[in-house]
Amino acid sequence: MPFQQRSITTGRSPILLVVLGLTGLTFFVVPLLGLLWRVPWKRTPDLLTSQMVLDALRLSVIASLAATAISCVIGVPLAWLLARAEFPGKAIVRSIVTLPLVLPPVVGGTALLFALGRRGLVGGPLNQVTGLLMPFSLWGVILAATFVAMPFLVITVEGALHNLDEKHERAAASLGASRWMVIRRITVPMIAPSLIAGLALTWARAFGEFGATVTFAGNLQGRTQTLPLAVFVALESDRDAAVAISMIMVFVSLIVLIALRDRWWR
Numbered sequence: 001m002p003f004q005q006r007s008i009t010t011g012r013s014p015i016l017l018v019v020l021g022l023t024g025l026t027f028f029v030v031p032l033l034g035l036l037w038r039v040p041w042k043r044t045p046d047l048l049t050s051q052m053v054l055d056a057l058r059l060s061v062i063a064s065l066a067a068t069a070i071s072c073v074i075g076v077p078l079a080w081l082l083a084r085a086e087f088p089g090k091a092i093v094r095s096i097v098t099l100p101l102v103l104p105p106v107v108g109g110t111a112l113l114f115a116l117g118r119r120g121l122v123g124g125p126l127n128q129v130t131g132l133l134m135p136f137s138l139w140g141v142i143l144a145a146t147f148v149a150m151p152f153l154v155i156t157v158e159g160a161l162h163n164l165d166e167k168h169e170r171a172a173a174s175l176g177a178s179r180w181m182v183i184r185r186i187t188v189p190m191i192a193p194s195l196i197a198g199l200a201l202t203w204a205r206a207f208g209e210f211g212a213t214v215t216f217a218g219n220l221q222g223r224t225q226t227l228p229l230a231v232f233v234a235l236e237s238d239r240d241a242a243v244a245i246s247m248i249m250v251f252v253s254l255i256v257l258i259a260l261r262d263r264w265w266r
Contacts, residue, residue, distance in 0.1 A: 032250065039247050040240040047244040055222045056230035056245075059141060060207055063226060067145035067206040068199055075153040075202075076195070082154070083161035098155060100148045108147055109215025116143065116216075140217030141224050145206035152205055156198030160191040197260050204256045208249060 040047070047053065081087075082094055100108055116123035116134045123134055134140045168190065172182045188195070210228035217224040219233065227245055234242035 035243060035246055035250065038239075038243045040244065043240055044244045047238075047241045048248065050241070052221060052225075052230055052233075053227075053241070053245060056225050056227045059138070059222075059224070060226040060228075063138065063141040063145050064149075064203050064206040064209075066142045067149055068203040070142070070146050071150040071153045071202050071206075072199060075150045076157055079154045079157035080161060083158045098151050101151050101155075105148055105209070105211025106215050109144055109212035112140075112144060112147060112212065112216040116140075135216055136218040136220065136224060138224065141213055141226060144212035144216045145209045148209050148212050149202045149205040152201040153198040156194050156201065157191060160194030161187075164190055200256050200260055204253055207252065 078097065082090065082097070087093075113120065113135060115121050116126075118124065118127055118133060118135065127133055132139075134143060164187070169182050169186050172186050173179070177185070208228055209226070210232070213224070213226060214229055214232070219225050219229045221233075225233070227249060231242045231245045231249075234245065
């Protein structure tokens with residue numbers, strides 16, 4: 001019989017790796033259990049229907065959906081350029097696009113403030129010409145959420161385009177299909193799972209944005225106060241409300257990740 005080499009990835013896992021892995025899992029589970037333990041179940045319905053929470057929920061939904069839409073409109077073409085086009089400084093451009101993933105959100109909000117504020121590089125002239133003021137407005141919330149969330153969509157779609165077999169696109173082009181028809185009928189349908197996963201992650205990140213929002217848009221109830229900002233305020237006045245809102249956001253995030261399953265991780 002021919003010798004068959006046993007794969008090192010099969011069989012029983014080393015006990016040390018199991019122990020360390022379970023320790024890592026515990027590091028994530030224990031804080032969630034602590035939050036779950038403090039949920040005021042009897043007061044939760046009243047807490048979640050208060051005017052502050054309803055206003056924050058409305059703003060979070062509007063801002064996160066708008067940020068996702070903007071990310072789709074400009075982020076997908078950007079991902080296509082990074083995946084398919086060749087130009088000088090491409091590595092630098094990719095680094096700049098993904099910078100918000102590692103940049104402290106407060107720093108991102110500060111950058112937005114000096115760029116799009118009343119006296120900002122772009123915001124100043126824009127305010128003088130149109131009277132539009134980005135900070136401390138709903139548009140400020142949307143822009144802050146878009147800035148921190150769009151990289152998730154860009155890197156997901158770019159990865160899908162890199163892994164896409166171009167023979168189908170070339171075949172369609174050889175049959176006379178225009179470039180736009182190839183993109184619309186071949187490319188987009190083939191990367192649809194990754195596109196959907198990227199949009200879901202973008203929405204979830206925008207829904208939970210805090211640092212850039214509070215720096216650039218402020219924390220005004222009914223105007224710029226989203227759910228994460230409501231949690232921050234409630235921690236100082238009503239911790240039960242902060243815990244209840246936090247659990248809602250945890251559940252929303254878990255639902256998104258469970259729905260995606262392995263679509264994004266691959």
